[in-house]
Amino acid sequence: MYSVEWQKRGLPHAHIPIWLLNKLHSNEVDDIISAEIPDPVTDPRLHDIVTTQMVHGPCGALNPLSPMADGKCTKRYPRPLVAETVTGNDGYPVYRRRSKEDNGRTIKVKVQNQEIEIGNEFTPYCPLLSRIFETHANVESCHSAKSIKYLCKYVTKAATWLCWYCVGKCE
Incomplete structure (x- = not known):
């Protein structure tokens, strides 16, 4: 379908x-879907694909020109930073998005002629599909x-x- x-x-x-x-369990979701910026040293190709194709935003206060309603991003970004993937109350997983202090990575993006450092709160992707198609492809796990x-x-x-x-x- x-x-x-x-x-x-x-x-x-x-x-x-x-x-x-x-059935895909919470501890297996990270093998298929990632919400973290890949390591540019160990996987430079995936890092390039994700940082150019899969980063949403920045939005909200960081970029007033982004699609917003009532002062919030219409796509619910930035997402909360969490240390481990867990299944949320609505059946969708809350993906692991580590903070910079918890070994999460950040990148610098240019918004309105200024560089802004953003982290994992703006990045969901499937490493396999990203490598194959080298394009934007959203993937969700439904439980x-x-x-x-x-x-x-x-x-x-x-x-x-x-x-x-x-x-x-x-x-």
Whole structure:
């Protein structure tokens, strides 16, 4: 099951749920999904891909031109820094995002002609997909029936509309 949408710039945007054969536990999430800036010494290629393609922001007070509503980022960034990945109350994991003091990495980004140091609170990605496609690819791990129901409903909404549209026009 998948859904392809077209963005304003004419680029495709796909939603593809993938069901795993075995349940993914909180301690295994970090092997598939990371929310930390990769080490530029041990993996310079992944570091370059993530820092150029996967960093959201900065937003909020750091960048007033970012998409915001009521003074907050519409994508809920910056995310909280946590030492270990845990499953949140809504069924989505709260990814490990270590602070600079807890061995987390930071990068400098340029915003409105000034350099700002940001950390892991702006970075989610899948190392495997990032290496393969070298592009922006969001990945979420869903652990509850509520989150899976939402995802399936979201993915199939375009197909439902397309079928209704086709039936209405084809008669």
